[in-house]
Amino acid sequence: MKFTTILFVFSLSILSTATAQLNISPDALNYFNEAFKQVKTQSFKRKELDFKHLYNQSLEQMKGAKTYRDTYPAIRYLLAALQDNHSFFTPPPANGASIISQLSSKPGGIPFSASIIDGHYGLLVLKSYNSIDNADQHRIADSLYAALHQMQQQHVKGLIIDFTKMEGGSTLPFLCGFAPLIHQTVLLGYKDNKGHRTQIVQYKNGIYHKHRNKTTRLCYLTNYTPLESLPIAIVTGKYTASAGEMILISFLGLPNVKTFGEPTLGVPTGKTSIFLADSAFISLASSTTYDRNKNDYVTAIQPDVAFELTHLSEQELYAIAINWLNEITVGHP
Structure with missing residues (x-):
C-alpha cells in the first residue's frame, strides 16, 4: 500500500x-x-x-x-x-x-418517400433524420407504418427499401415503424466495451430497450396490426451509415430479404452523447452492434448481390430488385 x-x-x-x-x-x-x-x-x-x-x-x-x-x-x-x-x-x-x-433535423419533415412502381411493388426511400424528441419520433414511426399499411391495402407483391440516402441519425422511429413488417422479437443488439449486451425488442405496438430483466419503452405506434410478410429487396450504398446500418441490421437474416448494391460506410456503432462544461458536445462511438443471430458488426456490411451504383441509373437499379421480387413472388427463390 x-x-x-x-x-x-x-x-x-x-x-x-x-x-x-x-x-x-x-x-x-x-x-x-x-x-x-x-x-x-x-x-x-x-x-x-x-x-x-x-x-x-x-x-x-x-x-x-x-x-x-x-x-x-x-x-x-x-x-x-x-x-x-x-x-x-x-x-x-x-x-x-x-x-x-443544432444537431436535430428540422421538425415537421418526413424522412422517407413512399410510392408504387411498376404497378405492383412498393418503394420506400429512406433519408437521414435526427431527433431526440419523443413526440416527433412517434410521428415519424406512425407515418412509416401508415405508408407500409397503405401499400399492403394496395396488394403490392413486394417491397424495395432504398437505404442509399440514409446517412445516419435516429434509429428508433424507423425500427418502430418497420417492426410490424419484420415479425421478430429481437430487432437489434448492442455490446459495450465490457461485453455487456442489450437489445431493442418488439412487443405489441412498441419497441423496448431490454437489459437483462429490465425493459424500457423507446417508441410506439398509435395504431398497430401486424403487416403481411412480403419479399423485401434492400438497396445499400457507400453512404448508408450509422443509424442506416443499424436499421439495415434489423432486416438481416430474414428469409424474405435480399440486399443489393454496395457495401455500407462501415460505422454500425452505437453512440453516447457527452456534454462538456461549456455545452460543447462529444458524440462517441461506445458500442458495437449485433443481429438477432448474435453476429457482430463493426465494419462495412456487405450486400448479397454487389454492384457499383455509379454504373446504374435509378431505374436500372430498381429493375434489378424487381426481377428478384418477381422470382420470389412466382415461387422461384
Missing part, C-alpha cells in the same frame, strides 16, 4: 511537471481531463488502444492552453486517434442556441 501511494504521488508529480512545461492552465487541464476520462471509459475501443500514450499526445496539441476553447484541438485529436471513424466533437453553438436543436 505504501509503495502504491508513493508511485501515485510520483506519477502526479511527473504529470504536474509535464503540464507546467506545456504551460497549460488548471482550468483548461481539468476541462480536458474530464473529456478524456469520459472517452476512455466509454469508447468501444477501450481495450485496443494505449490511452496513456493518447493522453500524452493529446496534451501536446494544447500547449499554452488557457481556456476551454484552447483544448478543442486536443479533443479532436483524441477522437481522431480512436480510429473508429464515427466519433466527433462539436463546439458550443453560437448565440446560446441549444446543441440539441
